[in-house]
Amino acid sequence: MRALGLGPGDGVAMVANAGMYAATAAVAAGCTPVYCDINPGTLLMDPDSLATLSGETVRAVVVTHLYGLLADMPAILNVARSRGWAVIEDCAQAHGAQRDGKRAGSWGDLAAFSFYPTKNLGACGDGGAVVGADKTLMDRARSLRQYGWRGKYYAVEPGGRNSRLDELQAAILLAKLPALDQQNARRRAIASYYRGVPHSGLVFQDDEGEAHVHHLCVLRSNHREAFQAHLASHGVASDIHYPCPDHRQPVWNGRFNGVRLPVTERVCQEVVTIPCHPWMDDGEVEQVADAIRAWSP
CATH class of the missing domain: 3.40.640.10 (Type I PLP-dependent aspartate aminotransferase-like (Major domain))
Structure with a gap:
């Protein structure tokens, strides 16, 4: 800037x-x-x-x-x-x-x-x-x-x-740079596999081929806490990127109280990050997939 x-x-x-x-x-x-x-x-x-x-x-x-x-x-x-x-x-x-x-x-x-x-x-x-x-x-x-x-x-x-x-x-x-494209391809393959697993009430971020390198694999759930608890019961870690939208951060002391971002505010209450990285083996990927299959809101 x-x-x-x-x-x-x-x-x-x-x-x-x-x-x-x-x-x-x-x-x-x-x-x-x-x-x-x-x-x-x-x-x-x-x-x-x-x-x-x-x-x-x-x-x-x-x-x-x-x-x-x-x-x-x-x-x-x-x-x-x-x-x-x-x-x-x-x-x-x-x-x-x-x-x-x-x-x-x-x-x-x-x-x-x-x-x-x-x-x-x-x-x-x-x-x-x-x-x-x-x-x-x-x-x-x-x-x-x-x-x-x-x-x-x-x-x-x-x-x-x-x-x-x-x-x-x-x-x-x-x-590490020469391995980047290959590792990104592995990330895409894992995320694509997750999307193909039958699931209930989960919405994945749009997939756009080579435009997406899946640094994180993020989906949305109307029952986020219950879904995260379900994942944990299957031994699958999860995280939230990111839970609090910028304009609602406490540091602003209400400076942006008048700002309304309806999609952002809804999405921040729903997003969940599931494991997706090139060092996962097929068994670990299948463990996550099994948890997705077993989920019922």
Whole structure:
């Protein structure tokens, strides 16, 4: 956001079901989160809801490819470009996802990746990267990640910090990168198998082929607590990503009480994450599938 020249008084459009990470970055940059609703099938930013936001306050959009599903970038870009808004892709969960031959991170003005150890491409510690095609923006981002320097010991860009990727983590990532596509294929195969299992009252996130790398396998249930208890009784772990929508987080002290996001608010009460990763063996996958088959709301 700082590389794009955003700051106080600038609104950044985003969704409210993605863990508050984009909002945290916006506040750190002095910007204001502006929330739009999500599509109930993809659980991602709804371009129609984005189009209803005021162009007078918004200057940029953060598009989160949540759970590994690449958002409808053509539609979102159509809205953003018509308003003159910059577009930032949040690719933290979408390493390797592609749509129409374009990978996550290659659509917007800038994109951010996380290399936290649990990600599809993860290091052995914290790390991340910013990517983009515009040389001016990338030069500014490189400067900001190292004190705002434009030459050694010469700080030019305000808002700089020490945020370099450790070389050891980079070496680990380079060693793991060649396996990414194969591991993503395994994730897709597991999620596809789950979808094909007879189930009652469960709704999976939309599957869109190579556009989804299934960082998380998420479904919805109107009886979430009972479903999680059922899974636990079958020895299957589960989690909720994410239980509290951004605009209802206590940290805001009611700042967004007037914001209404009906789809987001309903989905946050229903989502459940079930095991799905490339290191699961077939027996473990079948154990999860058996629990899905046995569920009755």
